[in-house]
Structures are given as C-alpha cells and as structure tokens.
Amino acid sequence: MVGRQFRISAITTTREGLYMTKIWVKGLSVSLCAVMTATSLAACSGGKEAASSENSGSGNAPANAAGSGKLSEKEREVKVTFPEHPNQPVKNFALVQQEIFKQTNIKLKFETVPNSNYNDKKKTLLATNNLPDIIQIDMSDVNNFGSTGVFLPLLQYMNKGMMPNFKKFWDQYPDIMKLTADGELYGFPAIGRNELKNGFGPVIRTDLLQKHNLPVPKTFDELLTVLAELKKLYPDSTPFSVRKGSGPIHQLFKTMAYPLGSGVGGGNGIYFDKDLNGGQYVYGPATPQFKEVLGYFNKAFSMGVLDKDYAVATQQQWTEKLTSGKSFFFFDNSGFALDYTKQLQKAVPDGKFQIIPTPANKTGQARAEFYATTLTDKMFAISSKAKDPETLIKLLDWMYTEKASNLMSYGVEGVHHTLDEKGQPKLNADYVMKFKDGQPTPFYAMYSDLGSGKLSFTPWFANMDPQVQVEKLTGSWSPVHEEYWKTIADDKAYHDPYIDPPLTKEEAARVKEILAPLNTMLEQEYDKFIMGVKKIDEYDAVMKKARDTGGAELEKIYNDALARLKQKK
Structure with missing residues (x-):
C-alpha cells in the first residue's frame, strides 16, 4: 500500500503541474521550435559537456555515468521487441544502433516479431509477464495490462527530474494525458516531427478511367458503378482487392466503415463520431449505420467487384493483384499508390494508381481521418522486471533530443547526413544512391540498412521528410507524387485523428471483459452478411445482441471517460 500511496501523490503533483504548465505555455507562446532549438544548442557542444547538457533540461536531471560521459558507465545490452514490417526487414545492430552504442554504451538487441503475428506474440508476453527490457505497445495494452504491474510506471521518474527531454513534449502536448491509465504513464509515445499528412483513402487506376472515358466517382455508389464497368471490360479481373481481411475487425471495416458513415476505431469497435450529437463515442457494429456498411460490401461482393477471397487475402497476394494489373482499386493506406504505380509500370507501362477525393456516403458526407502524424498511441514500455531501470529511463529520454532523433531518422551525421544552414538534416546523395534500385x-x-525511421525503435521520428529526400535524390519523385500530395491537401474530408480518453483500472478491466465474447460473436457473423449467406435485414438481431452483450455499456464507459477528462482541463 505504501507504493500505491506514493504513486498517487506523484500523479496528483503531475496533473497540477500539467495544468500550470498549460497556462504558462499560452502566456509565453513557447513552441516546439523553441524546444528543438534548446536541444540543438546542447547538441552543438562537444565531448563530455555535450552529453551532460543534453540531459540537463531540468535542474534535477541526473548526470550521465561518471567518468565516461555516456548514459551507462559499463557496456549494457538492452533487448527491444517491436513488429518487423515486411517492407523494412530488421538488421540487428545496424548502423544507427552501432552509433547509439558508441554514444551511450548501450547495445540494442532487437528481438522482432513479424508484423502479422505481433499482436498475438505481444499478448502472450504481456499475459505471462515475460517481457524484454523494452517492448512496443499501444493504448489497448495499457488499458488491458497497465494495472497488472508488467510495465514500469514512469511519472515518478519524471517528477524526480529524470526525464527532462521527454517532459518538454509532455508540457507541449497535453493530449499525452490521454495515453495514461489511472493517472499513470506506462510508455514513451512515438512522436512524429514535420510529417506530411495522409491516411486511409480511395486509390484507383486513373489511367483506366481516362482510357475508357469513365468518371472519377464522387459517391460510393458511383464507385461501385465504375468498378462494375471495369469488370465488364476486364472479365478476369478483381477490380476491388483487400488485404488482411480476416480478424475480429476486418481491414475492410478499419479502412472504409468511417467514410461510409459508421466506424470501428482502432480495432475494438469503439470510435469517436464527430458528426453525432456534437461528438461522442459509438460502438459501431451495434448501429444501423454499420448495417449500411455491411450492405455496401455485400453489394460489392454480389456484383463480382469485391475480391471473393477478401477474407483470407494476405498482403503479398493483395500487392501481386494490384501490381500485376489484375486489381484496379483499393481503400487503404493511400501512400501505397506511389509504390504500386512504380511496380505496376513494369507490367503495364502506362498504368497509374492515384488517390481520388473521398467519395460522399449515403448521407452526403465525405469524411476521412489522417494518420496520427505528431502524437501517436504507439509507445515503448519498460518491463517492470528490467534491471537498472534508471539507465533505461535515461536512454529513452535521450532519444527525445534533436541529436538522437536526427541519428535515428537520418543516420550518422557526417556519414549519412549533414546539417544545412538552418540546422536541418540533409541526406548525403552518395549514400542514398546505393539504394536507387532498392526493394520494395x-x-x-535505406531505412532497413540504417535501422532507422518510424518502423524501427525510434521514439521521436522523422519519416516523411527523409522519404521525400530519398525519392528526389534517386529520381523516384514524379508528377504522380505531386498530384498525390496535392489531392490530399485539397480534400476537406480529412481531419486529425482523435486519441481516446484514459480509462480507470476498473473501466479497462470491464472493457476487456466485454470485448472478448463480443468480438467472438461478431467475428462469426460478418462474412455471412458480406457473402450473402444471411440477408442484411437479419443483422438487426445481431445488432441488438451486440448492444445487449455490452456494446451500449462500452459507449457509456468511453463517453464517461471523455466527460471526466474534459472536467479536468
């Protein structure tokens, strides 16, 4: 009980501090640029003094390991687990990790898991409390496991002044409070810098639209009409293809339910609908609007437009259909349009995938969400059983310095990048050109070779800026890119994502308890309606059962949590 009383006291102090900080920021107009400038100045000093400066953002900040000027006096191996994306294979102890070792005395050993299996593996590690030193988690993991004691609680260290670099972000972005559970922070959030905005969006073969004099669809109904026309012209085609169709929440629903008028949030069915009663949380699968979504996919399936194998298609199969010329449309990460156009043109020289403005749904609304480009719910948690947790705290806090972020996003200064007259990283052309023909x-x-970027272990990441630099240096940048980013910038349907409010320990436990049987029940039903095994009107009974089984209670839990958070601001 003593430990719990201490933590609550620390949390209360932090909340008060956050409130006072918000007023101070408004009064003095402090910005992230000022934070970055301060960090940059620290990075300009040499040797031992530079290392000390970077960790002296607070009067109570701890000094680096005595004598060495590094974070750890002795060499230390730290095990880190995160998902390995198929586009970016992980090289253990890659160039960035080698440099981190030189600067900190900490050797990062990556124990990655294939992206497709990561959630299952992560749940096993969390349930058995068999964690590496650091593991990538998200907010659902915090809600489900934060109270079990598997993660190291962080606010006590910040309150002691041991996280000065991260605290600048804590003060800058009050929404980080939404990543807490019961007032405690269990993970260092991945934060983006200078990111271009995109998200799930409609991508179609615009060359085929032009070739056959077909209009750019302005509504979702028009989209099906256009795809049906393409099916007639190309009978052996699969006009509309999908990846990762199976699971408690289909990829179809994750990407398209919200634009079609309903939603499923990050995968548990709960989402924030800004258009309902001024904005509130809704359990999507238990609403009439979701029945309309199912009806839309059923229509696409029955017309022969939607891939008949949508429920079992892998990402590789999806990619092959799109880049071989067999499929013409997807609604997913719209950035794939740029990669897939290049691959498609090997088979179809004039082929072009391009994003189009978000179509209007049945209510006449066009709506879509950007990906989180600054504050994300991806976090890096420290195991509560990790040895010498204070060194791990120092490591992760150091990663929020501009010097470390430059390293982990652009590689080693003077080798892979230099700083321009404004102090911004510019990739070295000679290094970049080694990857001119790199795959995918x-x-x-390049990211794979460096061990860098958003898909690696990088708490403060730059992703789009180095990507654009690489594309321009290698000649990959083209009018297709210009058109892509302009279309998104001009599309008023997009808005920034919402971060869910923090739940209490009891609420998180109840949500977990509700979702287990609810997901199992619904997962068995979705495909029956899409494939026409059951008539759409029969979904009314499923909808009622979903609400009675816990859907309505989930809405109350999240809306109560949101109201509670608003009262504290």
Whole structure:
C-alpha cells in the first residue's frame, strides 16, 4: 500500500503541474521550435559537456555515468521487441544502433516479431509477464495490462527530474494525458516531427478511367458503378482487392466503415463520431449505420467487384493483384499508390494508381481521418522486471533530443547526413544512391540498412521528410507524387485523428471483459452478411445482441471517460 500511496501523490503533483504548465505555455507562446532549438544548442557542444547538457533540461536531471560521459558507465545490452514490417526487414545492430552504442554504451538487441503475428506474440508476453527490457505497445495494452504491474510506471521518474527531454513534449502536448491509465504513464509515445499528412483513402487506376472515358466517382455508389464497368471490360479481373481481411475487425471495416458513415476505431469497435450529437463515442457494429456498411460490401461482393477471397487475402497476394494489373482499386493506406504505380509500370507501362477525393456516403458526407502524424498511441514500455531501470529511463529520454532523433531518422551525421544552414538534416546523395534500385522502395531499403525511421525503435521520428529526400535524390519523385500530395491537401474530408480518453483500472478491466465474447460473436457473423449467406435485414438481431452483450455499456464507459477528462482541463 505504501507504493500505491506514493504513486498517487506523484500523479496528483503531475496533473497540477500539467495544468500550470498549460497556462504558462499560452502566456509565453513557447513552441516546439523553441524546444528543438534548446536541444540543438546542447547538441552543438562537444565531448563530455555535450552529453551532460543534453540531459540537463531540468535542474534535477541526473548526470550521465561518471567518468565516461555516456548514459551507462559499463557496456549494457538492452533487448527491444517491436513488429518487423515486411517492407523494412530488421538488421540487428545496424548502423544507427552501432552509433547509439558508441554514444551511450548501450547495445540494442532487437528481438522482432513479424508484423502479422505481433499482436498475438505481444499478448502472450504481456499475459505471462515475460517481457524484454523494452517492448512496443499501444493504448489497448495499457488499458488491458497497465494495472497488472508488467510495465514500469514512469511519472515518478519524471517528477524526480529524470526525464527532462521527454517532459518538454509532455508540457507541449497535453493530449499525452490521454495515453495514461489511472493517472499513470506506462510508455514513451512515438512522436512524429514535420510529417506530411495522409491516411486511409480511395486509390484507383486513373489511367483506366481516362482510357475508357469513365468518371472519377464522387459517391460510393458511383464507385461501385465504375468498378462494375471495369469488370465488364476486364472479365478476369478483381477490380476491388483487400488485404488482411480476416480478424475480429476486418481491414475492410478499419479502412472504409468511417467514410461510409459508421466506424470501428482502432480495432475494438469503439470510435469517436464527430458528426453525432456534437461528438461522442459509438460502438459501431451495434448501429444501423454499420448495417449500411455491411450492405455496401455485400453489394460489392454480389456484383463480382469485391475480391471473393477478401477474407483470407494476405498482403503479398493483395500487392501481386494490384501490381500485376489484375486489381484496379483499393481503400487503404493511400501512400501505397506511389509504390504500386512504380511496380505496376513494369507490367503495364502506362498504368497509374492515384488517390481520388473521398467519395460522399449515403448521407452526403465525405469524411476521412489522417494518420496520427505528431502524437501517436504507439509507445515503448519498460518491463517492470528490467534491471537498472534508471539507465533505461535515461536512454529513452535521450532519444527525445534533436541529436538522437536526427541519428535515428537520418543516420550518422557526417556519414549519412549533414546539417544545412538552418540546422536541418540533409541526406548525403552518395549514400542514398546505393539504394536507387532498392526493394520494395529506395527509402525502405535505406531505412532497413540504417535501422532507422518510424518502423524501427525510434521514439521521436522523422519519416516523411527523409522519404521525400530519398525519392528526389534517386529520381523516384514524379508528377504522380505531386498530384498525390496535392489531392490530399485539397480534400476537406480529412481531419486529425482523435486519441481516446484514459480509462480507470476498473473501466479497462470491464472493457476487456466485454470485448472478448463480443468480438467472438461478431467475428462469426460478418462474412455471412458480406457473402450473402444471411440477408442484411437479419443483422438487426445481431445488432441488438451486440448492444445487449455490452456494446451500449462500452459507449457509456468511453463517453464517461471523455466527460471526466474534459472536467479536468
């Protein structure tokens, strides 16, 4: 009980501090640029003094390991687990990790898991409390496991002044409070810098639209009409293809339910609908609007437009259909349009995938969400059983310095990048050109070689800026890119994502308890309606059962949590 009382006291102090800090920021107009400038100045000093400066953002900040000027006096191996994306294979102890070792005395050993299996593996590690030193988690993991004691609680260290670099972000972005559970922070959030905005969006073969004089669809109904026309013209085609169709929440629903008028959030069915009663949380699968979504996919399936294998298609199969010329449309990460156009043109020289403005749904609305480009719910948690947790705290806090972020996003200064007259990293052309023919793209090949970027272990990441630099240096940048980013910038349907409010320990436990049987029940039903095994009107009974089984209670839990958070601001 003593430990719990101490933590609550620390948390109360932090909340008060956050409130006071918000007022101070408004009064003095402090910006992230000021934070970055301060960090940059620290990075300009040499040797031992530079290392000390970077960790002296607070009067109570700890000094680096005595004598060495490094974070750890002795060499230390730290095991880190995160998902390995198929586009960016992980090289253990890659160039960035080698430099981190030189600067900190900490050797990062990556124990990655294939992206497709990561959630299952992560749940096993969390349930058995068999964690590496550091593991990538998200907010659902915090809600489900934060109270079990598997993660190291962080606010006590910040309150002691041991996280000065991260605290600048804590003060800058009050929404980080939404990543807490019961007032405690269990993970260092991945934060983006200078990111271009995109998200799930509609991508179609615009060359085929032009060739056959077909209009750019302005509504979702028009989209099906256009795809049906393409099916007539190319009978052996699969006009609309999908990846990762199976699971408790289909990829179809994750990407398209919200634009079609309903939603499923990050995968548990709960989402924030800004258009309902001024904005509130809704359990999507238990609403009439979701029945309309199912009806839309059923229509696409029955017309022969939607891939008949949508429920079992892998990402590799999806990619092959799109880049071989067999499929013409997807609604997913729209950035794939740029990669897939290049691959498609090997088979179809004039082929072009391009994003189009978000179509209007049945209510006449066009709506879509950007990906989180600054504050994300991806976090890096420290195991509560890790040895010498204070060194791990120092490591992760150091990663929020501009010097470390430059290293982990652009590689080693003077080798892989230099700083321009404004102090901004510019990739070295000679290094970049080694990846001109890299697969699946030059920038992913470079990120893999460096061990850098958003898909690696990088708490403060730059992703789009180095990507654009690589594309321009290798000649990959083209009018297709210009058109892509302009279309998104001009599309008023997009808005920034919402971060869910923090739940109490009891609420998180109840959500977990509700979702287990609810997901199992619904997972068995979705495909029956899409494939026409059951008539759409029969979903009314499923919808009622979903609400009675816990859907309505989930809405209350999240809306109560949101109201509670608003009262504290």
